[in-house]
Amino acid sequence: MFRLKSKFIFLSIAVLVFTAVTSFAAKPPKVITIGTLYASSGSFATSSTSQYRGLKFWVSQVNKEGGVFVKAFNKKIPVKLVAYDDQGQTGTAGMLYNQLITRDRVNMLVADFGSVLTSVAVPLAKVHKVLLFDPTGTAAKFFTPDNQFVVLCSLPTSGQWPYALADFLIQKKIPRIAIIYSSNDFNQSQAVTLHDRLVKAGINPVYYQAVPTSTSNYSVLLHGIEATKPDAVIEFGFVPNDIAFLEGLQSSGLKFKMVFTIFPGQQLQLIQKNVGPKALYYTYTYPTPPLLKYNDVNFGPTLDSFEQAYKETGKKVDFLVVAGYNTGLIIEKTLDAAKSFDQLEFRKALAGFSGKVKTLDGEFKIDASGAQVGEMLPVAQFVPQGADGLDMHIVYPANLKTGNEIYPAP
Amino acid sequence: MNLFVYTIIAGIMYGIFFGLVGMGLNIIFGVLKMINLAHGDFIMLGSFLAYWLYGFLGINPLVAVPIVAAVFFLLGLPLYYAFVPRLIKSKDPEMLSFILFFGLSQVMEALVVFFFGNNQRSIPSTAFGSAGFTIFGQRFPIAWLITCLVALGAFGFVYWYLQHTRMGRATRAVMANRDEALVSGIDVERISALVFCMGLVLASIAGIFSFFVIGASYPSMGAELTTVSFAIIVLGSLGDPLGTILGGLIYGVAVMFMQSYFSSWAEILPYVLLIAVMLFRPEGLVGKAARSA
Numbered sequence: 001m002f003r004l005k006s007k008f009i010f011l012s013i014a015v016l017v018f019t020a021v022t023s024f025a026a027k028p029p030k031v032i033t034i035g036t037l038y039a040s041s042g043s044f045a046t047s048s049t050s051q052y053r054g055l056k057f058w059v060s061q062v063n064k065e066g067g068v069f070v071k072a073f074n075k076k077i078p079v080k081l082v083a084y085d086d087q088g089q090t091g092t093a094g095m096l097y098n099q100l101i102t103r104d105r106v107n108m109l110v111a112d113f114g115s116v117l118t119s120v121a122v123p124l125a126k127v128h129k130v131l132l133f134d135p136t137g138t139a140a141k142f143f144t145p146d147n148q149f150v151v152l153c154s155l156p157t158s159g160q161w162p163y164a165l166a167d168f169l170i171q172k173k174i175p176r177i178a179i180i181y182s183s184n185d186f187n188q189s190q191a192v193t194l195h196d197r198l199v200k201a202g203i204n205p206v207y208y209q210a211v212p213t214s215t216s217n218y219s220v221l222l223h224g225i226e227a228t229k230p231d232a233v234i235e236f237g238f239v240p241n242d243i244a245f246l247e248g249l250q251s252s253g254l255k256f257k258m259v260f261t262i263f264p265g266q267q268l269q270l271i272q273k274n275v276g277p278k279a280l281y282y283t284y285t286y287p288t289p290p291l292l293k294y295n296d297v298n299f300g301p302t303l304d305s306f307e308q309a310y311k312e313t314g315k316k317v318d319f320l321v322v323a324g325y326n327t328g329l330i331i332e333k334t335l336d337a338a339k340s341f342d343q344l345e346f347r348k349a350l351a352g353f354s355g356k357v358k359t360l361d362g363e364f365k366i367d368a369s370g371a372q373v374g375e376m377l378p379v380a381q382f383v384p385q386g387a388d389g390l391d392m393h394i395v396y397p398a399n400l401k402t403g404n405e406i407y408p409a410p
Numbered sequence: 411m412n413l414f415v416y417t418i419i420a421g422i423m424y425g426i427f428f429g430l431v432g433m434g435l436n437i438i439f440g441v442l443k444m445i446n447l448a449h450g451d452f453i454m455l456g457s458f459l460a461y462w463l464y465g466f467l468g469i470n471p472l473v474a475v476p477i478v479a480a481v482f483f484l485l486g487l488p489l490y491y492a493f494v495p496r497l498i499k500s501k502d503p504e505m506l507s508f509i510l511f512f513g514l515s516q517v518m519e520a521l522v523v524f525f526f527g528n529n530q531r532s533i534p535s536t537a538f539g540s541a542g543f544t545i546f547g548q549r550f551p552i553a554w555l556i557t558c559l560v561a562l563g564a565f566g567f568v569y570w571y572l573q574h575t576r577m578g579r580a581t582r583a584v585m586a587n588r589d590e591a592l593v594s595g596i597d598v599e600r601i602s603a604l605v606f607c608m609g610l611v612l613a614s615i616a617g618i619f620s621f622f623v624i625g626a627s628y629p630s631m632g633a634e635l636t637t638v639s640f641a642i643i644v645l646g647s648l649g650d651p652l653g654t655i656l657g658g659l660i661y662g663v664a665v666m667f668m669q670s671y672f673s674s675w676a677e678i679l680p681y682v683l684l685i686a687v688m689l690f691r692p693e694g695l696v697g698k699a700a701r702s703a
Binding site: 040041042043045046049183209210211212214215216217219220221223224227239240243244247250251252253270273274275276278279 | 412413416417420421424519520523527528529530531532534535536542549550551553554622623624625626628629630634666669670673674676677
């Protein structure tokens with residue numbers, strides 16, 4: 001009798017504990033908290049604030065619909081964005097990422113703009129086992145097979161950026177190519193990829209030089225390049241480098257058959273405002289949304305409807321707004337697909353829909369290390385339109401082509 | 411050979427501009443024996459004012475020179491009387507001046523971010539037309555020539571003021587020994603205020619033309635400009651405004667040669683020059699021992 005009674009008590013307790021544990025684990029949060037950082041000052045401020053605006057806009061859009069659908073709880077839950085200003089300083093960013101993880105206990109972590117401000121988040125996310133959604137930190141070193149806690153949402157790793165550019169130069173059989181790049185991971189990895197691919201194709205660049213990232217005057221450098229008589233000049237730098245390079249080229253009066261720079265395709269308004277449209281005539285670049293439009297979107301709005309909706313903010317859409325918004329979409333899809341509300345389950349869900357989702361930013365496809373391999377960067381050329389306007393044609397690859405290149409530039 | 415000639419000429423023009431960049435800092439140091447850590451921010455502020463005048467009112471940078479100069483002169487007077495006399499009377503004016511000007515630099519950066527945002531701003535070099543000019547077969551942008559002429563004009567003015575005016579002679583007396591100047595009846599306070607304003611005006615003029623020589627302006631550029639200016643005035647001679655021209659020329663030519671032949675290393679040049687001068691000729695290339703004053 002006594003044994004039967006104690007068995008009953010034990011069973012009752014076990015049932016109670018099990019019910020308590022499962023009901024606790026299954027209890028949905030009142031809000032999904034997303035933590036991120038932005039830089040209101042410093043050299044990354046322009047890009048960072050754009051990216052942050054895009055993410056913030058996604059939050060406002062999903063909350064208008066009652067929140068984001070979370071499969072693990074089979075219901076929509078509102079989203080709360082917790083954001084701190086890291087002032088573009090990696091030291092401050094490290095402290096604030098830590099604060100988001102340990103004090104605010106955010107459910108999802110989104111990195112600030114670019115590789116520099118993402119670099120401090122990657123090891124912290126790994127240590128705390130929190131999945132880091134990385135919108136634009138494209139340094140290849142972040143993505144290693146032993147780290148399951150980072151996923152690149154928007155762009156390929158920087159070393160892959162010049163794939164189409166290299167193919168274009170090789171296909172055009174341009175024999176004399178000059179490459180000048182700023183000495184940082186982002187630009188150097190592109191220069192190395194391009195250099196190696198050209199050499200493999202039998203083209204030895206006639207000029208291959210690194211300059212400090214702080215370089216603000218390219219006049220002498222351009223004359224050094226000109227002395228090597230190149231057909232094409234490829235400049236890899238950040239936005240201030242591109243502005244200084246284009247400005248230097250314009251004021252020097254030097255002409256090359258082909259000039260390529262990275263950021264007119266991402267920050268056109270800013271660069272055009274600084275150097276004027278004429279400095280961009282016949283310049284080649286990597287086009288990104290909104291200059292590049294993907295028509296086969298199967299998740300989230302198309303670029304046109306996004307631009308229409310974004311008008312309510314009173315700001316213009318640039319690539320980084322799209323990148324920030326796209327990160328929101330990837331989070332939305334993750335929560336929609338993850339079977340349980342768990343960081344590794346989120347990662348598993350991302351791998352599950354990798355290669356199947358196409359947003360306004362292109363195909364979302366990641367490799368085993370979380371690096372983006374779906375989006376690729378085509379080659380485009382700016383051409384004059386009217387007296388003082390600019391038009392852009394995608395000239396490579398053939399499946400995205402919207403116009404023929406004008407080579408050599410007049 | 412072409413590149414070599416181009417590098418020398420470009421270096422001289424670049425150096426003349428950097429002479430102007432350092433001049434304001436040195437003239438203030440000469441009289442007040444204080445390093446204005448906000449010097450680069452005054453250059454930045456001058457560039458943003460010129461950008462605003464050009465972008466919103468369509469005023470050509472050359473026409474903007476007297477306007478910007480007047481604004482900075484008037485800005486300098488209250489700044490001087492609010493801070494500097496109290497600093498000089500304090501127990502450790504040099505250290506306190508570092509803190510004060512550092513704080514001022516932060517405030518200026520924040521104000522520019524508030525009014526203009528963080529974006530790079532620039533006046534296209536075509537503001538002076540798209541024509542170039544040729545020296546020894548080398549073509550340069552016309553904006554560089556105009557910048558050099560304005561800088562040379564500013565040097566000429568400083569020289570004329572110091573050598574050929576009563577106030578200038580009094581300024582030199584204050585530079586040589588503040589206490590002796592005071593006992594000999596010179597109105598040291600007035601001279602100091604005038605020179606402080608003159609330093610800000612020179613910085614603001616450098617700011618107007620910075621677009622054409624060093625590229626786009628942005629709110630956080632001040633600190634880097636202060637460092638370069640400091641390297642230039644140490645190179646020339648601390649406290650000797652005219653030594654700054656030599657410091658600027660050496661810096662300019664050296665930067666251009668580094669960019670042409672060892673471009674990856676160009677960034678460290680100001681610091682290498684600074685260390686070299688401190689080790690081998692601490693009084694500067696043309697200077698007396700102003701630092702010990």
